[in-house]
Amino acid sequence: MASNEAVVRIRNLVKRYGELVAVDHLSLDIAPGEVFGLLGPNGSGKTTTINCILQLLSYDHGEIELFGQPMRPTSYQLKRRIGVVPQEVAVFDELTVRENVDSFCALYVRDRARRRELVDAAIDFVGLQKFEDFRPKKLSGGLLRRLNIACGIAHRPELIIMDEPTVAVDPQSRESILSGIERLNAEGTTVIYTSHYMEEVERLCSRIMIMDHGRSVASGTADELKGMIGTGEKVSVEVGEMDEATLERVRSLPHVRSAEVDAGMLRVQCASGAHNLADVLGVLAENGLSYGRVLSEPPTLNDVFLEITGRALRDEA
Amino acid sequence: MLASLRASVLSLARDKALLVWTLAFPIIMTLIFMGMFSGIQDAYTTVGSTLGVVRDKNYSAAMGLDETIQAISDPTSSDHICNVTYYESAADAEAAANATEVDAYLTVDAEGAPQLHVTNASLSENGTLPTSVLAEILDTYQHTRAAAEKVAATRPELLATGEAIGAFTESAVQTVRLTATKNPPSPDARYYYALLAMAAGMGATAAMVSVRRLLPTAGPLGARQALAAVPRWRMLVGALLGAWLCEFACLLVAALFMWGVAGVSFGNDASGVVVALAASSLMACAAGTLCGTVTRMETSMISGITCLLSLFTGLYGTASQQLADTIETSVPALAHANPLWQTTNSFYALLYYDTPDAFLESVAALLIMTLVFLALASFRLRRTSYDHL
Numbered sequence: 100m101a102s103n104e105a106v107v108r109i110r111n112l113v114k115r116y117g118e119l120v121a122v123d124h125l126s127l128d129i130a131p132g133e134v135f136g137l138l139g140p141n142g143s144g145k146t147t148t149i150n151c152i153l154q155l156l157s158y159d160h161g162e163i164e165l166f167g168q169p170m171r172p173t174s175y176q177l178k179r180r181i182g183v184v185p186q187e188v189a190v191f192d193e194l195t196v197r198e199n200v201d202s203f204c205a206l207y208v209r210d211r212a213r214r215r216e217l218v219d220a221a222i223d224f225v226g227l228q229k230f231e232d233f234r235p236k237k238l239s240g241g242l243l244r245r246l247n248i249a250c251g252i253a254h255r256p257e258l259i260i261m262d263e264p265t266v267a268v269d270p271q272s273r274e275s276i277l278s279g280i281e282r283l284n285a286e287g288t289t290v291i292y293t294s295h296y297m298e299e300v301e302r303l304c305s306r307i308m309i310m311d312h313g314r315s316v317a318s319g320t321a322d323e324l325k326g327m328i329g330t331g332e333k334v335s336v337e338v339g340e341m342d343e344a345t346l347e348r349v350r351s352l353p354h355v356r357s358a359e360v361d362a363g364m365l366r367v368q369c370a371s372g373a374h375n376l377a378d379v380l381g382v383l384a385e386n387g388l389s390y391g392r393v394l395s396e397p398p399t400l401n402d403v404f405l406e407i408t409g410r411a412l413r414d415e416a
Numbered sequence: 417m418l419a420s421l422r423a424s425v426l427s428l429a430r431d432k433a434l435l436v437w438t439l440a441f442p443i444i445m446t447l448i449f450m451g452m453f454s455g456i457q458d459a460y461t462t463v464g465s466t467l468g469v470v471r472d473k474n475y476s477a478a479m480g481l482d483e484t485i486q487a488i489s490d491p492t493s494s495d496h497i498c499n500v501t502y503y504e505s506a507a508d509a510e511a512a513a514n515a516t517e518v519d520a521y522l523t524v525d526a527e528g529a530p531q532l533h534v535t536n537a538s539l540s541e542n543g544t545l546p547t548s549v550l551a552e553i554l555d556t557y558q559h560t561r562a563a564a565e566k567v568a569a570t571r572p573e574l575l576a577t578g579e580a581i582g583a584f585t586e587s588a589v590q591t592v593r594l595t596a597t598k599n600p601p602s603p604d605a606r607y608y609y610a611l612l613a614m615a616a617g618m619g620a621t622a623a624m625v626s627v628r629r630l631l632p633t634a635g636p637l638g639a640r641q642a643l644a645a646v647p648r649w650r651m652l653v654g655a656l657l658g659a660w661l662c663e664f665a666c667l668l669v670a671a672l673f674m675w676g677v678a679g680v681s682f683g684n685d686a687s688g689v690v691v692a693l694a695a696s697s698l699m700a701c702a703a704g705t706l707c708g709t710v711t712r713m714e715t716s717m718i719s720g721i722t723c724l725l726s727l728f729t730g731l732y733g734t735a736s737q738q739l740a741d742t743i744e745t746s747v748p749a750l751a752h753a754n755p756l757w758q759t760t761n762s763f764y765a766l767l768y769y770d771t772p773d774a775f776l777e778s779v780a781a782l783l784i785m786t787l788v789f790l791a792l793a794s795f796r797l798r799r800t801s802y803d804h805l
């Protein structure tokens with residue numbers, strides 16, 4: 100594979116469900132070795148996009164190329180290079196953990212001895228060694244999710260597509276899954292990752308695309324995205340008591356969007372500006388207020404997400 | 417293909433519902449039937465049936481009749497049908513019949529025509545004499561005699577040797593054996609065969625479950641397997657073969673149980689039984705595959721259809737057997753279109769017929785049904801090809 104060739108290339112993808120346009124003229128390129136984050140509110144079309152890439156859905160318009168070749172339902176050579184961890188857990192209820200991983204691996208790898216190694220590695224990867232002989236029914240929700248992951252990655256694909264793989268997983272397992280993904284990525288695997296956990300995405304993803312209503316509304320690295328929005332840092336100052344006049348003065352600072360006092364803490368939300376913290380502290384000093392701890396948080400991906408996709412609840416889907 | 421075959425075998429072997437229907441169900445029903453039929457079997461073996469024969473001068477004059485009677489009453493012969501007690505007069509025989517010493521008695525009238533008398537007493541006590549078979553024998557005897565008389569009228573020298581008479585009676589018995597039964601008639605075999613057919617029909621659920629799991633339309637597991645680096649038809653064939661193996665194995669065990677524990681006769685051709693089981697389970701799996709392509713189809717519907725079709729194989733007692741026989745004689749095409757009837761019939765043919773024609777016909781019918789089901793299934797699969805989530 101030429102290293103500069105896009106692993107995934109989508110041009111003008113359109114997918115309609117009747118009247119509803121689930122994916123609306125979406126284009127994207129994913130380079131080899133990237134961890135590409137796909138973000139978006141519920142119903143924004145992430146899963147639909149993935150299913151189109153995988154040819155599980157036919158689409159109305161657009162081109163999809165994987166590894167430089169057009170993807171078709173019968174592109175078995177391409178399918179061999181892809182691993183998928185679907186949003187819904189999909190495993191055989193009657194088979195044990197090990198048999199499940201082996202069955203899915205066998206869809207790609209024929210050689211038994213090779214498969215045994217791969218299955219061992221996948222089970223290690225998700226830390227299910229102790230549960231090898233369990234049936235899925237006996238696994239807790241989090242363990243089941245981990246099995247779901249093992250089934251998708253056992254055949255060592257070059258491109259892994261993960262649709263919310265860490266839902267319902269405890270912090271320890273989540274940590275091991277995330278570091279596992281980092282390890283796979285370090286070995287050269289390209290990853291498409293969707294999640295509603297912003298910290299995960301911020302930690303893993305080299306590039307992020309935010310989708311809404313089937314369209315790409317923003318994309319770039321986490322820092323680029325943060326730079327795109329108007330929101331700046333959040334300043335918190337321990338002030339004890341504070342009179343209304345001083346508070347008004349803080350509010351009238353040029354980059355301050357809102358300021359309030361809550362349980363002895365002054366919380367100020369700033370727009371992006373050069374010296375917001377100094378300005379706020381200046382006002383306090385001028386008014387003879389002494390202060391304790393001072394905290395300044397840069398905007399998070401969560402802020403970016405909310406600002407770009409709006410704060411209104413998404414239940415129209 | 418091997419992968420999906422293995423997955424299908426592994427999961428079916430652990431699917432309790434399937435084991436219950438294709439293995440436990442026939443075995444349990446066999447045990448129940450054994451209890452129900454033990455009375456019939458005892459009546460057959462301990463009482464034996466006895467035919468009274470009035471040996472007067474009409475009887476002696478009836479050409480070849482005595483030879484025929486001796487042939488069917490010889491306990492060492494494979495043509496043995498009943499025991500015979502001789503009486504001097506019709507009155508003696510009637511008295512014996514009323515005292516239920518014999519189940520029926522035979523007289524010959526002045527024209528030399530044999531008549532079978534079945535008394536109410538013997539009927540109500542235990543109607544164990546295979547009267548229909550006897551009646552057929554006598555019927556054949558009459559025909560033979562008519563033929564012999566024609567010979568006597570035209571070429572009397574042939575009868576003088578006595579050889580001709582022997583030939584006639586022999587052919588009479590032979591005909592009877594061919595038209596009636598090869599093996600001794602077994603009234604309960606019919607139930608067991610219908611039971612096996614029903615179990616085979618229930619086994620269609622195995623294929624339905626295995627095949628459906630591969631369809632993206634039917635859920636996330638199907639969607640996930642549609643991502644395989646293997647063409648879908650190969651996976652479907654694997655699943656179908658897996659289901660077939662499982663069902664075939666279950667039916668084989670059930671049939672062995674019937675034969676070994678319940679003493680059900682399957683005739684003398686074991687390989688034929690295996691072929692019949694293989695063909696009927698293959699047919700059921702093909703039907704299951706077709707059902708699997710219909711998303712709204714549920715396993716309970718297969719059970720329902722199987723129960724309904726079993727009505728026409730006579731599984732549910734004498735009334736359903738009469739219904740089945742009526743349909744078979746009046747609308748044979750309808751009876752033959754029932755896959756479970758073909759299954760039952762293939763076992764029948766093995767038990768009762770000397771020639772393999774009827775058996776081969778049934779097996780061929782099952783295979784043709786298999787092909788039809790598979791063709792329909794692949795047609796449906798093609799149409800619902802890829803856009804299915």
Ligand SMILES: Nc1ncnc2c1ncn2[C@@H]1O[C@H](COP(=O)(O)OP(=O)(O)OP(=O)(O)O)[C@@H](O)[C@H]1O
Nearest residue numbers: 116121139140141142143144145146147148416805
């Ligand atoms: N089979 C379907 N038929 C009709 N509409 C559908 C179908 N599947 C999805 N949709 C609609 O398409 C839109 C996109 O759905 P999709 O599942 O891609 O969202 P998503 O971004 O993955 O959401 P989530 O974060 O909840 O997983 C939604 O409005 C959904 O209601």
Ligand SMILES: [Mg+2]
Nearest residue numbers: 145146186262
């Ligand atoms: Mg989704």
